[in-house]
Amino acid sequence: MIAAEQPHLLLPQGEPQAGGRRSGRPQYLEVRNLRVVFDGFTAVDGVNLDVTQGDLRFLIGPNGAGKTTIIDAMTGLVPATGSVNHTGIEILGRKVHQIAKLGVGRTFQTASVFENLSVLQNLDIAAGARRRPLELLRRGRGTDPAVDEALEIIGLERLASKQAGTLAHGQKQWLEIGMLLVQNSELLLLDEPIAGMSQDERAQTGELLRRIGANRITLVIEHDMDFVREYATSVTVLAAGKVLSEGSVAQVQADPRVQEVYLGTTPAKGH
Amino acid sequence: MELLIGQMFAGLSLGSVLLLAALGLSLTFGQMGVINMAHGEFIMAGAYTAFVVQQTLGSAGASLLVSLPAAFLVGGTMGLILEELLLKRMYHRPLDTLLVTFGVSLILQQVARDIFGAPSVDVRVPAWLQGNVELLGAPIPLTRLFILALALTCLAALALLLKATPLGRRIRAVVVNRDLAESSGISSRRTDQLTFFVGSGLAGIAGVAVTLIGSTSPYLGPNYIVDAFLVVVAGGIGQIKGAAIAAFALGVLQSVFEFSTTASIGKVLILAAIVIFLQVRPQGIFTLKTRSLA
């Protein structure tokens, strides 16, 4: 669909790999002693996390372990203590929109798009946060090439002018990923991005993550272990607000504590 | 001293009137999200109910007691009709309900004028509420005491209804998610109707109360509506106890401001106080936290 002469803006070459790709000076995410307390209940309890550019890090753990809360804290939605360092910049304590401007993008566990705008307009707005004020006042004439490309990548070209509110659950999730792409986020925080997708759609999404993750810092929350096995380059297991285990997929799967609290003693094979 | 006590009581008493006017709103606005500008006219309907009952029964004492349930029914029924004819199709556009019900309030004022005439009518205060008791030398009007007691009773009844009864749970559930409530086996229509009936019925009761201290005229509603909404907003939407605290706080504050400045400046100061307060607590005294965008 993309014309050959069009450069790929959003998709880098190469694949993510464990520990990240360390060519040049890589970007990184460094979380130190992150703590979130709600009315006396500690949801995130001193979490440390290191993710490097090019790594596809999965965050797994029991329901209520605090995974979403970590993302909430990193994007400024809930107050937290500790430190979250994105390639040298402390992002904790800033406002939501400032954090987004620093290149941190996220999706939501319940897909959330602008229901009254078309798919195309959703992407156009996502692409526009960095536009100068005057540019905002002009009509959205010629679309961003990045928007065109994102539309193609997420496979919604045919629905470009459809109202986003009428998309199916999974389509909205793709749209959200597309919005992250055009937003040019360097740090992607994805909360269960494949929930509600069919097997082959999961595979497509996985491939997509692999492609876009190669030059980004990517943190994915997911419960589908088949998917984790297939696409994770490294995994962090969270339980009761603390990091329980960290390593490659094989390593954490073999960890008896992970089996006990999360996988089940007899890991369900491909449920 | 005498004056101080008088003023303290004036504040409480003003608060109790505000609370009565706002209680129903904290149901229909706070729980259901309907911004019912005709609530003031439901109060007016309650006041005229007291008038009609008094004309029919003659005795002011008995008629006051009959008026309370009667006005509850009248206000409630008007609310039901409004809900059925208009609001039921508007639950997903709360701001629009404000304008629609503003239209309804215009119509109801004119209807009242056409039925009862423009001048205010006389609802007599029963003999047992005339006069006052002395508290350390300050006269405490019996009518005001009655209204205070009435407001507290309604408050307790409503709080109990919401917190401790199945209907209360339903009311709170339906407003969050009608489809989910329906498919959980709850008749959202029935619940909406009941909620609106009770909320509007409370306006009727407030109407009876205000006949004891003010005028009963077609233009009674607008006197209360803005203040009543402010109470609900300052209290935190959907928060009965917030509304109660806000009502009494505003009542006392207003009587302090009014005492130390003038009634007009007092009104402006009250508003300034609310705006400043919302800077500190944008969602009112009590808020329900919810997570992220869920």
Place this chain on the structure above:
Amino acid sequence: AVLAGCGSQIADPAAAGQPSGGTDSCVDTSGDSIKIGFLNSLSGTMAISETTVFDSLTLAAEEINADGGVLGKQLEVISEDGASEPTKFAERAGKLIQQDCTAAVFGGWTSSSRKAMLPVFESNNALLFYPVQYEGLESSENIFYTGATTNQQIIPALDYLAEQGTKTIFLVGSDYVFPRTANKIINAYAEAHGMEIVGEEYTPLGSTEFSTIVNKVRDSGADAVFNTLNGDSNVAFFRQYTSVGLTPDTMPVVSVSIAEEEVPGIGLENIEGQLTAWDYYQTLDTPANTAFVSAFKDKYGADRVTSDPMEAAYTSLYLWKEMVEKAGSFDVDKVQDAADGVSFEAPEGTVTVNGENNHITKTPRIGKITSDGLIETVWEAPEAVEPDPYLENYDWASGLS
């Protein structure tokens, strides 16, 4: 085109703003009828009061027509709604003058409606008859004031209180021009007459919360209260006044804006025995009044009452008739010239137009609210009082204007 549209700049301030040749009257006097305008609030908060004025104006017009009209021409009434908004009054006045070409306009109630209309009548050189007691300090060539000015209502009321031995007064009023100006005058009067004003409080129009004010009043221990509250606030005020145990005996209230039609709404038990100050009451025993009251009740029902503004409005139409017939013309300038000295046997007694200030002579009366809900005269001026809108004849008032 836009530049060409520019009109005159003001070079000579003295000449500007005066009706120029361009605003020639368009009043049509050729037929056997003549148009007049009634401009009252038929909707909005003031409709309560102003519809009663409209009713009595209508009665007067019918009577005049039945009696052969004015200069032989039948009155053709064009009625407009001021909707209780000053802006609306200004706009509708413009319509009645410029579009309907009426020979005179009758109506207005609040001071703000009058102030809004004044420039319209002046710049079009048209006539307004304004029938309500007001705060004075005004006189316009183009307005005839048939309600009381302050020296025909407020000052007599103060004189009466002084005569009763009142030393301290508490002032309560609605927050608008009439009460505030009236109270300024009262303050000056008090100072000159050794009375003390122990409190002065205003509430927004329509306010129904009087706990604080009533507490202050009671605490002040004043000899009397001077009440310039308007409309429904009176109901709330008197209910709350009695509920803290204040009575006409302990602390009488003199009201200047409560007329016969307001008494039932306040509730007799709350106001019986309190005082009012007006120039007319329904209970007046004059032949003209007997005729007026019975004509009014015949037309509108036996349960209706008549009041001072209604009487002043009724009178205003007759006064205009007298002026026109004296001038022999509907022309505004000629009517103005003829106005001085025109008199009419009004229900309140004989009234005479003062051509100096376009007000009329009136007889101040203090009334007491009786057990049948009407107002009986307890004191009246020995003779009609000349209007003195600027209080020029009162030394103590010299600082006021």
Place this chain on the structure above:
Amino acid sequence: MSTDTVRSTTGGFAARLSSVRQSRAGVLAGFAAAAVLLLVAAPALLPVFSLGLFGKFLCFAIVAVGIGLAWGRGGMLTLGQGVFFGLGAYIMAMHMKLADAALFGGSGVPDFMALYGTGTVPGWWEPFRSPVVTVLAVVLVPGLVALVLGLAIFKRRVKGAYFAILSQALAAAFAVLLIGQQATTGGSNGLSGFRSFFGFDLADPANKRMLYLLTAVVLLLVVAAARQLMHSRFGELLVAVRDQEERVRFLGYDPATVKTVVYVLAAVMAGVAGALFVPLVGIISPADVGVTPSIAFLIGVAIGGRSTVLGPVLGALGVAIAQTSLASSFPSFWVYFQGLLFVLVIGFLPGGLASLPAVLGRLRRKRNDDGGAARESGPPTSAPPVPPAVPPAPAVSAVASPLATVPAAKELRP
């Protein structure tokens, strides 16, 4: 605009995104026609009195354009535009009072101050002696007040019904404040009795015509600006903020800024309208700025179609004309009529008259499949509140496109 995008499946995204362009010529033609009507035909045909009246209606239309932006597009139900209208109007009125006093009075003190006040001009009036300061203040004061209020309110995420009620209370307080300061604001009388406008004699019909033309030009400019804004990326952003304010933050925008910008714009429009209103009508009083007039501003907007460009203008004019012609002949009927308008239009035609063709079309289609009863409780929560707007018939689309709607806001429940 999303409406006509639906059909063009070819032609690249650019064309789709700015599909409104296709009707550009039509829009220009329409604009020109409106200009001729307002600037040439009306002054030629209407007598001076009616022209002045019409000028006043145009002032309401200017306010309406701002409300259309703030409410229709931005979802901010502002029940307090009377405040900004009043600020503009009072500033202009103060200047005219001072100018008149200097020209005619000699003393330089406005007449009412001598009557009710101290007989001296208070300090805060003084700046408005200057025509330049006045003109600037008419724009800046409402804008600044809106800026401060907007930041205070929106930064703290006060929105939806909270905002509506707060703005209404502001209007009430503003009126009470004006009434209370009789010595310096004229109290309930307001300010009136003006004779000159920047040195032009107000009694001269030629000057009245000029004032009217000025108002008409301002309206045309305001409409053009609003249209540009709505069709810009900012316009889309505004809709996004309206529908899902929280989500917008995560894209790196601060919704409070977006909302404040529009709120300020609407306030400036109201202020300018107020300033034009005063010389046209000859009076400004608290009764023109309180709760009731503020809500009255909304009715035309709702009737015309709140989220369109022209809807608010036509609605405001239509209501004003209807009121003038009906209210005086049938005062109590008018109250019913006005109430019913609110009820019927907002209850049953939330898109206003602009959406009438689409709604009728939908009704026609619906007639065949009218059965069952299951959907009484409204659309599923995930659905947009108003069914997606229907593309107008091709023949109409060029003409109707300025009225094309973005479906009404999905207002977040408080």
Place this chain on the structure above:
Amino acid sequence: MLEIKDLKAGYGRTEVLHGVSVTVPDDAVASVLGHNGAGKSTLLRAVVGIIKPTAGSILFNGEDIAGLRPHQRVARGLAYVPQGQQSFGPLTTLENLRLVADGRKRGKALVDEALDMFPALKPLLARRAGLLSGGQRQQLAIARALITEPTLLILDEPTEGIQPNVVAEIEQTIMNLASRSGMRVLLVEQHIGFALRAADTYYVLAAGRVSSSGRGGASAAETVRTAMLI
């Protein structure tokens, strides 16, 4: 038990289901599979009554329920767990459960039984549902549905967002209920494994039509995969 015939339904002008027929026999569990946007959720919404079908019939125990409102269908034995972990946010976990238990004879006992089935909810009873994690909310939603003692349980992707060992438990719970209490299940599920293990009958939905159907069981997996690839 449930017989859906030639059902057409959609949103506004867009038709999503173009004549779908699906049957849940009296003694069986039926699974519906299909891609994103195929119309699975739409089908369930029509069965529950949240949207109104434009054509076709829905027979439940022989009665056409197409004209009934959702709560009336629930009263006849339907229960529904929608997609997306929905719950009543401002109500506490316990209130969420009591809400559906209200007015039932065994209300109190039913709440206890549900809590035994989802022990993870026990420490959360006083927390408002809006504050729960996604997986916690989903368990709450299923518990709520079970309290109505349905004869037909309708589940829209019930294991979405739930940790693996709990998924296994839920799967077990549902299958136990189906076999022991005679409750029937209509299941929309993306995990082909679970969907087929549980199902006696399966349907594949593609673009609003049934593209294939047959007997469930692990052996059907290959057929279904191929059917879904087209």
